[in-house]
Each structure stands twice: as structure tokens, then as C-alpha cells.
Amino acid sequence: MSGDPSADDRVRIIVIGGGTAGWMTAAGLVGLLPAACTVHLVESEEIGIVGVGEATLPHLRAYLERLGIDEAEFMAATDATYKLGIEFRDFGRIGDRYIHPFGTYGRPLADIGFHHYWLRRHAEGAPVLPIGAYSAGVAAAEARRFERPGTDPDDPTTSFGYAYQFDATRFAPFLRRWAEARGARRTEGRVVAVERDAGDGAVRAVTQADGTRIEGDLFIDCSGFRSLLLGQELAEPWEDWSHWLPCDRAVAVPSASPDAPTEPFTRATATLAGWRWRIPLRHRVGNGHVYASAFCDDERAAELLLAGLDGPALAEPRFLKFRAGRRRRSFVGNVVAVGLASGFLEPLESTSIYLVQAAITALVEHFPDAHVADIDRDGFNAAIDAEYDRIRDFLILHYHATTRDDSPFWNHVRTMTVPDTLAEKMELWRATAQVAHYRHGLFLEPSWVAVYLGQGVVPHGWDPRADRPEGAGLDRALSGLSRAIADRVARMPTHDAALAAIAAGARA
Numbered sequence: 210m211s212g213d214p215s216a217d218d219r220v221r222i223i224v225i226g227g228g229t230a231g232w233m234t235a236a237g238l239v240g241l242l243p244a245a246c247t248v249h250l251v252e253s254e255e256i257g258i259v260g261v262g263e264a265t266l267p268h269l270r271a272y273l274e275r276l277g278i279d280e281a282e283f284m285a286a287t288d289a290t291y292k293l294g295i296e297f298r299d300f301g302r303i304g305d306r307y308i309h310p311f312g313t314y315g316r317p318l319a320d321i322g323f324h325h326y327w328l329r330r331h332a333e334g335a336p337v338l339p340i341g342a343y344s345a346g347v348a349a350a351e352a353r354r355f356e357r358p359g360t361d362p363d364d365p366t367t368s369f370g371y372a373y374q375f376d377a378t379r380f381a382p383f384l385r386r387w388a389e390a391r392g393a394r395r396t397e398g399r400v401v402a403v404e405r406d407a408g409d410g411a412v413r414a415v416t417q418a419d420g421t422r423i424e425g426d427l428f429i430d431c432s433g434f435r436s437l438l439l440g441q442e443l444a445e446p447w448e449d450w451s452h453w454l455p456c457d458r459a460v461a462v463p464s465a466s467p468d469a470p471t472e473p474f475t476r477a478t479a480t481l482a483g484w485r486w487r488i489p490l491r492h493r494v495g496n497g498h499v500y501a502s503a504f505c506d507d508e509r510a511a512e513l514l515l516a517g518l519d520g521p522a523l524a525e526p527r528f529l530k531f532r533a534g535r536r537r538r539s540f541v542g543n544v545v546a547v548g549l550a551s552g553f554l555e556p557l558e559s560t561s562i563y564l565v566q567a568a569i570t571a572l573v574e575h576f577p578d579a580h581v582a583d584i585d586r587d588g589f590n591a592a593i594d595a596e597y598d599r600i601r602d603f604l605i606l607h608y609h610a611t612t613r614d615d616s617p618f619w620n621h622v623r624t625m626t627v628p629d630t631l632a633e634k635m636e637l638w639r640a641t642a643q644v645a646h647y648r649h650g651l652f653l654e655p656s657w658v659a660v661y662l663g664q665g666v667v668p669h670g671w672d673p674r675a676d677r678p679e680g681a682g683l684d685r686a687l688s689g690l691s692r693a694i695a696d697r698v699a700r701m702p703t704h705d706a707a708l709a710a711i712a713a714g715a716r717a
Contacts, residue, residue: 230548307663310346312369
């Protein structure tokens with residue numbers, strides 16, 4: 210969209226549905242494009258929200274910063290804790306444990322990734338530490354310590370990222386207050402009818418149960434799994450990925466926080482037919498069990514969840530149903546689906562909020578005028594398809610890269626045929642220790658390295674240029690790096706002290 214439109218020329222955006230997706234979208238648009246659009250959100254308090262995704266990725270920090278939202282205010286409003294990564298237990302085999310950090314391992318040498326040198330010395334029998342010892346993010350998480358990363362990307366003792374763990378039920382109300390203060394309008398009520406143009410089929414208006422008619426130029430479907438506009442009204446086909454990601458149920462329950470230091474990471478523990486999450490907040494712990502109903506019934510899933518709590522349950526278990534996949538297109542006509550209305554990938558790597566954010570970013574980059582052009586739709590769809598497809602492959606890797614044969618579920622995911630795109634990535638890794646590169650998207654080289662090595666997928670070779678340094682000198686460099694990281698982490702405040710400091714800042 211070009212030029213500086215007047216208020217009368219602004220695109221009228223109607224957001225259908227609230228919750229995290231709806232209010233992130235509304236806040237993003239009024240915050241980033243106030244001169245280009247008006248935002249009217251329609252939601253019904255009769256319709257509940259999923260509201261169990263409490264762990265995020267570092268990209269949320271960029272969203273908050275871009276909107277000018279104060280971190281201390283946000284954390285106080287949502288009872289947030291810091292998150293340095295995700296700990297995985299029992300995925301590669303029972304007894305395994307590793308942390309997927311938000312940051313790098315070591316630093317490149319002569320443009321060769323650190324993990325190539327580590328693999329070489331590990332294969333040669335040198336006394337190298339586990340690769341996590343060369344990540345400041347892993348070391349800080351293990352020590353339950355936290356400080357904001359440094360600004361020098363070449364300093365491996367401070368080059369890490371962080372995200373948040375927060376109360377999802379408080380996030381949407383926080384964003385609603387922020388967005389309404391900047392011009393977003395909200396109407397309460399359930400949508401019961403959709404009016405479309407007789408010629409091009411575009412959505413022109415929605416009607417609520419009380420007869421209220423709301424017109425718009427661009428409609429954002431944030432109606433969750435119902436996918437009211439894109440799925441139900443426009444009948445956009447669904448691509449089912451449950452043959453690769455068979456988990457289709459979740460049961461969630463909050464529990465009291467244990468009398469122990471608050472962990473700056475989310476935990477995922479594999480079970481006989483899925484995995485359990487543990488997300489520590491300031492006032493409680495979020496827990497859940499994601500499982501495949503073909504291999505585990507609801508009663509057994511709840512039993513496994515409750516047996517793994519480290520504090521008393523604070524509510525009755527809540528069950529959810531879903532299926533992995535996405536709509537063939539997320540932008541059709543003048544309807545854009547965001548969040549669950551577009552697709553769903555289970556929360557194994559905390560990607561749900563990221564996918565909402567990615568859709569907002571793509572919409573801003575391909576923002577149309579009142580008459581949507583194919584180039585806007587095509588650009589948006591290409592960006593979102595790439596995000597979903599790459600995250601899908603990364604999630605499948607967690608299940609497929611295993612030696613577990615202790616249950617029908619693990620036998621299935623271990624032996625299943627994976628997408629060609631993932632099979633090619635794994636073949637490249639096994640042969641050369643190379644990670645397939647792409648310019649845009651989530652989960653770059655360090656993330657793939659973390660899961661490959663954490664789950665026992667050790668390559669046969671590495672970049673031959675990593676053979677050039679003399680072994681003893683390389684060992685001294687590795688030892689010096691691990692000591693420098695350990696020393697830096699030892700000087701960090703504890704995670705609980707860091708939380709207390711930012712809470713004090715919010716009160717001030």
C-alpha cells in the first residue's frame with residue numbers, strides 16, 4: 210500500500226475472535242499501521258479460549274519491543290518468568306536429557322561452525338565436555354541463573370537469547386488494554402452469519418446474534434479451531450499432518466509451585482505415548498500431557514500427568530482435542546487466518562505464539578489496500594507456508610530421532626516414513642554434520658544441532674577444514690571457553706533474584 214491515506218481511506222480491519230491470536234493481531238496492527246487501518250475486534254465471552262500455551266520463543270521480545278511495550282510492565286501483568294530454553298528428557302532414549310538453548314554453541318572459527326570442531330575432538334577421544342557446556346544459555350539454565358545477554362555477538366559468554374513463560378489467560382487482557390488505548394475497537398457478541406459479495410465472493414460483513422451488522426474491507430479470522438471464516442465459510446481445504454505428528458490430545462492442569470528455585474526453562478518429558486510439559490510461572494506451575502489417542506486413552510493420560518506433578522494440583526484436569534496440520538492457504542479472498550484458525554502444530558517447541566507473530570509480520574509486509582491484490586495474498590501465503598513446513602519437520606525430528614522401542618507409539622514414530630524435506634536434512638547431517646540453511650524462518654543451525662546431538666544422531670563426518678587446527682591447541686581453546694562461560698554464569702544473579710529485580714522495577 211502506498212501513500213499516506215487519510216482516516217477516511219484507511220482499510221477497515223475486522224478481527225473475528227479474541228484470545229492471544231486476536232489481541233496480538235489487533236495490538237500489532239494499531240501499533241504498527243495506525244495510519245493505514247482501523248481495527249475492530251469482535252469476540253464473544255460465551256466462547257472459551259484454549260489458553261494453555263504458556264511458553265514462548267525469543268521472537269516475542271521483538272514483538273513487544275517493536276510496539277514499545279515495557280518488559281517489566283508486561284512481566285508483572287502476566288506473572289512471567291524468564292526462559293532460556295527447553296529441557297528434553299527421555300526422547301532419544303530413556304535417561305537422556307539435554308537443553309535446547311536460545312543461543313549458539315561456542316563461536317565459529319575460520320567460518321566453520323563450532324560443532325564441527327567439537328565433533329572432531331569427540332570422535333578422536335579427546336576430553337571434551339558435553340556440547341551444552343559451550344553454550345552460555347545452557348550453562349545459565351542449568352545453574353538457575355539469569356541476566357540479559359550482552360551486545361557483542363562475538364562474545365560466546367553472553368551470546369544467548371531469552372523468552373518468557375507467562376500466564377496465557379492474562380496476556381490477552383493485557384494486550385486488549387494496550388490496543389484499546391490506541392484506538393482498537395471491541396464489540397461483544399457471537400457471529401452467526403457471514404455476508405459475501407455476489408460477484409467475487411469476498412466477505413463484506415458479519416452479523417452478530419443480536420442483529421448487529423459489522424462491515425469491513427479485510428477480515429482476520431482468529432476464531433481458533435472453529436476457523437469460522439476460512440474453514441467454515443470459505444471451506445479452505447485442510448492438510449492433515451497427523452500421520453507424521455500423531456499426538457491429537459492434551460490434558461492440562463496447574464499445580465502449586467514447589468519450594469525450590471524457579472527454573473528458567475520449560476521441561477518436556479517423553480511418556481509412553483507422547484510427552485508432558487512443565488512451565489514454571491511466578492505464582493504456579495503449568496503442566497500438561499500431549500498424547501496420541503490411538504495409543505493412550507484419556508484416563509491413562511490424566512493419570513500420567515497427575516503422577517508427575519511436583520506440587521498439589523490447583524484445578525481439575527482440562528482436556529483438549531486437536532489435529533496437526535494447516536489450511537492449504539491462510540489468505541483467501543479478503544480473509545486472513547491467524548493462529549489456530551490457520552493451522553496447529555503441537556506445543557513441543559513453544560511455536561504457537563510465534564506463528565501468530567509470523568502471520569502479523571507477514572501481513573504488515575504484504576499489507577493490502579481496500580482491494581486485495583493477488584501479489585499480497587501470494588506473498589503472505591508463501592511466507593506462512595514456509596514457516597509451518599519448517600517447524601513441522603523440526604517437530605517430527607524430535608519423535609523420529611529415537612532408539613526407543615518400549616511402546617507401540619515410539620515404535621511407530623521411530624519407523625515411520627518422514628517428509629522428504631526432513632529425510633534430506635537428516636541425510637545431510639549424518640554424512641557431513643551440515644545443517645540445511647534457509648534465510649528466513651524459525652530454528653536455525655544451533656537448534657537443529659541441539660536436537661540431533663541431544664537425541665543421539667551423531668554424524669559420520671564433519672567439515673574437513675575442522676581438521677586443520679592442532680589437537681592440543683584446540684583442546685586448550687575448548688577448555689578455556691567452557692571455563693569462561695562457567696565463570697560468567699557464576700557471576701549472574703539467580704533467576705529468582707532477577708525476577709525480584711524486574712518486579713521491583715515494575716512497581717517503581
